[in-house]
Amino acid sequence: MGKKTEELKKKSERDCLNLISLAKVKSAYAKNLLNVLQLNDIDSFISSERPDFVFENTTMNVGVEHCMIDSLYNEKLASHSKEMNTKIRKAVDKEKVNYSSEDAASFLCECIKQELDATNRFKYETFLNSFKSICMKHNMNAEAYREKLENNNKQTKIVCLIEIPLSFQNTKYMVYEDDNNHCLLLNSIPLTKGMVNLISQMSNFDYAIILTYFKEKKKKKCSLYIFDCKNIEISIGEQRIHLYDSFDYYYKLSNVVTDYNEDVHGITFNINASS
Incomplete structure (x- = not known):
């Protein structure tokens, strides 16, 4: 991994850590x-490596390992968020502030199209397989993190910080539970029995945090749930978490075409698609 890539990775991890303080945490637990x-x-x-962050006080060492799971993960194109972040960063690095309004609008049209295409490709089973692969990979390394931080005079706790970035605010989902399904409007993603079951299998971690967020220009809207990996049922009950069997995006558009109009009032984006 090159120096610049490593710096960007560390900044991304730190940005996610910062979001903990911005999250709306309602549960006293x-x-x-x-x-x-x-x-x-x-x-x-x-700042650390393996785990990514260490918190110390007189009685406890806490290691935090970060991972990201894409809410629009696709088995062909892998992480949509990473792909988009790379594309945007390269565009900014290349053009700096020299983008014309036409170039910027064309670029944003393409970004919007790719977001909608990624939503259309979403499959819950693929998302859950990605969740499993990433979480279990980190779980394999967590015992080594514990050994690294252990001190006879202190407790050691290892935490997995699971970042799930969202592409859209106030997303409408179709959620499935037993033989029923209904629409659900959320600023997070629906939590499922499969996701929580996988967290219960992360035996080398003490706790796991699921942090979801939607990025806005001036603020970030975050949701946070924390799970005791060895007492999952207590964590679910104390935070009043409702678990579903699976979910999908309610609006799935295909044959997406985006363009824009520019006038004295600014730029208007137009989206044409079939559902």
């Missing part, structure tokens, strides 16, 4: 655990 693990004081960490 979750707030208490974040406080016990020192994760409310995000500036107190020591």
Whole structure:
């Protein structure tokens, strides 16, 4: 991994860690655990590798390992968010501030089209397989993180921070439960029995945090759930989490065509597609 790539990776990890303090945490259970693990004081960490962050006080060492699971993961194109972030970064690096309004609008049209195409390709089974692959891979390494941080005079806790970036705000989902299905409007993603079951298998971690967010220009809307990997049922109950069997995006558009109009008032984007 090159130096620039490593720096971007570390910045991405730190940005996710920062989101913990911005998340809307309603449960007293979750707030208490974040406080016990020192994760409310995000500036107190020591930058590290394997695990990514270490928090220390007089009684406890806490290691935090970050991973990202794409909400629009596709088995052909892999991580959609990483692909889009790379594309946008390259465009910005190449053009800096020299983009004309026409170039910028054309670029954004293509980004919008790719977001909608990725939504159309989404399959819950593919998403869950990605969730399993990434979480189990990190779980295999977690015991080594614990050994690295263990101190006879302190407790050691290992936390997996699971980042799930969202492409759309107020997303409408179709959720499935037993033989029923219905629409659900969320600023997060529906949590499923399969996702939580996989977290319960992450035996080398003490806790796992699922953090979802939608990026806006001026603020980030985040949702956070924390799970005790050895007491999953308590975590579900205390945070009043409803679990579904699976989910899909309600609006799935194909044959997407995007263009734009520019006038004295600015640029208007037009989207044509079939459902």
